[in-house]
Amino acid sequence: xxxxxxxxxxxxxxxxxxxxxxxxxxxxxxxxxxxxxxxxxxxxxxxxxxxxxxxxxxxxxxxxxxxxxxxxxxxxxxxxxxxxxxxxxxxxxxxxxxxxxxxxxxxxxxxx
Amino acid sequence: xxxxxxxxxxxxxxxxxxxxxxxxxxxxxxxxxxxxxxxxxxxxxxxxxxxxxxxxxxxxxxxxxxxxxxxxxxxxxxxxxxxxxxxxxxxxxxxxxxxxxxxxxxxxxxxxxxx
Numbered sequence: 001x002x003x004x005x006x007x008x009x010x011x012x013x014x015x016x017x018x019x020x021x022x023x024x025x026x027x028x029x030x031x032x033x034x035x036x037x038x039x040x041x042x043x044x045x046x047x048x049x050x051x052x053x054x055x056x057x058x059x060x061x062x063x064x065x066x067x068x069x070x071x072x073x074x075x076x077x078x079x080x081x082x083x084x085x086x087x088x089x090x091x092x093x094x095x096x097x098x099x100x101x102x103x104x105x106x107x108x109x110x111x112x
Numbered sequence: 113x114x115x116x117x118x119x120x121x122x123x124x125x126x127x128x129x130x131x132x133x134x135x136x137x138x139x140x141x142x143x144x145x146x147x148x149x150x151x152x153x154x155x156x157x158x159x160x161x162x163x164x165x166x167x168x169x170x171x172x173x174x175x176x177x178x179x180x181x182x183x184x185x186x187x188x189x190x191x192x193x194x195x196x197x198x199x200x201x202x203x204x205x206x207x208x209x210x211x212x213x214x215x216x217x218x219x220x221x222x223x224x225x226x227x
Contacts (some may be wrong), residue, residue, distance in 0.1 A: 004154075005188045032213050043116070043143050043156070043203060081121030098212035099168060100145075102154030 002027040002093045004042055004103035021076040023091035023105045029051065032093040033074040038088045038105075044109045047089070061085070084099055086110045114138065114221035118204050124225045130192035133222045137185070137206030143167075144181055145216060145225040146189050155203055161187065162210050191224075199226045 007022040025031065032051050036044040048059025055067040074091060091103040097101045117136040125131050130219055138142050142163050147155035158177065160168040163184040169171070176195070181187040201221040207214040 024135065036218075041220070043205075043220045045218070046215050047212075090156075094212035098210055099157055099160070100212075100216060102156070104152065104154050 002031065002095050003101075004011050004022045004089055004091050004093050006099055006103035006106050010107045010109065012111060013081055014051070015112050016080050017095060018079050019077065019085075019108065020111055021089050021091075023103060025072050025074065025091070025093045027072075027093060027095045028031050029095045031093045032063045033065075034072070034092040034094070034100070035059065035063070035076050036090045036092060036102075037068050038090065040087075044090065047071065047076070079105065081110050082106070082112075083112060116206055116217055117202055117220035118202075118222055120221065120222055122225075123222050124227065125194055126202070126227050127196055128193040129188055130190065131194055131224065132190045133186050133202050133224075134202075135189070135204030135219060137188045137204070138217055140204045141206035141208055141217070142184070143210045143214070144187050145189070145205040146179055147205065149199070149201040149221070151200070160210070167210060193224045194210075194224075196226050199224055 003026045005024045013019045034049045035047040038044045048057045050057045050067045060066045088104045088105045094100045144161045148160045149155040158172045159179045161181040164181050177188045203221045204219045205216040207216045
């Protein structure tokens, strides 16, 4: 079975600063990895996904993530955040049985 | 392209009452999912349909929860009777197929409060 650990429940950051949201996973099989964003009172929206190939994945809104198999990590980064990036971010893994397993989420608070 | 539709958006009921949620997936999507998202946690899969058949309902509390997807399109999720711990957001999602590499598209959710 898979599991996902998001190491920070909340990350405060000033506007235009860089940010990294950390995600570690465990799985006994090969996995697909995803980052979703959830704005208040909305459903989840896919930011990016890693299926295979290049370990650096670029997504929407200037976000990117790097898959590190040896460290079983898939950290999300953005070089310069905006107020509009304030939201909750979920890391998720799909592997055995194709079931999508989510982490507990990280709330990104961008301050002006 | 229309997204995943859910109704109602909000529901408040008293414990031991029953409640039903409705979901209309993206047209052509064969796979439909219901998730429960408790405050402060990530979404947890309750049930997955492939067309009108159940693929995975291992985490569905079958003594009180039921779901159906008649005709392989719309789906309803029912809770009867509700408990306080059922307070959560219920998310519906759909994808083209059931492969683990498929993007799931989520609806806005139904926020259930059980008093």
